[in-house]
Amino acid sequence: MTPGVSSFTDFLRMHDPSLLPSGRSMGSMPSTSPIDVPHGTTIVAMKYAGGIVMAGDRRATMGNVIASRDIEKVFATDEFSCVGIAGTAGVALEIVRLFQVELEHYEKIEGVLLSLDGKANRLASMLRSNLTMAMQGLAVVPLFGGFDLATQVGRIFSYDVTGGRYEEYDHHSIGSGSMFARGALKKMWQPDMDQASAVSVAIGALYDAADDDSATGGPDLTRGIYPVVAAVDDNGYRRIDDTELEPVIRTLITDRTTDSGGYRGVGGHS
């Protein structure tokens, strides 16, 4: 028992490093042939008046195969923050789980919440310790967002595999479909939107990403599988319920069917 360490990761490093994602030796695996494992794809996040909205599609791919059509890639990390993941799903999920325990552990030991910057930096250092695996093809790139209780605004942070932390203003997207989602966000996002508009912009951006990126899944109305959408504001994290999402998705699809944005190809015009 060492007094003074309020970080769970640091505690594990001293006590049982084999439990850490970075504590495993990968041996002399050739870095040229990455193994075929599920990959998470597109996450979007944006600010609105009062907080942030983060959304992720439900697809994981393994090469050309859909590994999962209902994977969840947006998670609450504590009461006032959430993280979305892209990249190697297995490693990313483990990092998220460790990060969740890390934040809760700090809160319990210290009796106060970590500042939002503190949380963002902790996540950066966890990615940094995953760099060796990233070099071998098991890269993880998260998008982190939360409500800053000190300044009472929502904030978004993006990362690179080396643990670089970049604060994003307005909106951001990561993952294979991010190029298309970012384009959509640029056109649709407006400053000081309300939460409902932000949710529909997020769904729209993911829809556009799924339209052009084969690794991103669109809303699946047949099976009732919708993107995971979460909002974080001064009341904390809230996952937007599927019953709330369904009308938004149906409206979006109706709009795209009638609007030129949903171009249907030769003979499709009527």
Added chain:
Amino acid sequence: MSMPFYVSPEQIIKDKADYARKGIARGRSVVVVQYKNGIAFVAENPSRALHKISEIYDCIAFAAVGKYNEFESLRVAGVRLADTRGYSYDRQDVTGRGLANAYAQTLGTIFTENPKPFEVELVVAEVGSVAAQDQMYRLTFDGSVADEHGFVAMGGSADRITEFLKQAYAPDLEFPAALKLAVEAIAAGKAETQASEADESKTNPSAEPNPSASIAPEMLEVAVLDRNRSRRLFQRITAERLSELLRA
């Protein structure tokens, strides 16, 4: 060469136990009561920052009396144990019983091996999905564990408080009623301590313990394990809410 005096093991154990008991008896009291929707923790504690009641895990909390630095180190160890177990297995694999056992081992070892025993007494409580599944473990300085039901009192006037609660406690109380009961019990214990102190100093030998003596909300630390919350069931009751509840 001088030989150390022989002291029998019985004497050593007795001295250590007396020492620990005296230390604990000097402190203020903590009461833990089961109520309809959970377990309430009430401590007489003027500090807002140095807690006697803390969250350990999703449905497990910890209350302690005695020396702050000693029970604080036990609390931190408990949080680490719980988080490590929950991370390496699953959240549902962290149990109050497991934690109570770990504390019992630690306290037992410290009591027998260290020259100075820990002057602490703990309660580890786990709230279940129904009242029948609630668990409360009381741990004393020598590592003995007792499985308690209904209520537990620890600290300076534990005997008087236990006596009070034995008469007044009823299962399935609503939270405000349980809170009031716990506060009255602590007040009764405090009144008796003050009266006996007065007796000793012979200033007012006929002073009756005043059962209606109350404790100001700012002298109390209150928290609950509320089975109706989701995931993390531990919640501190804020000062405003507390004075509201006690006034009602």
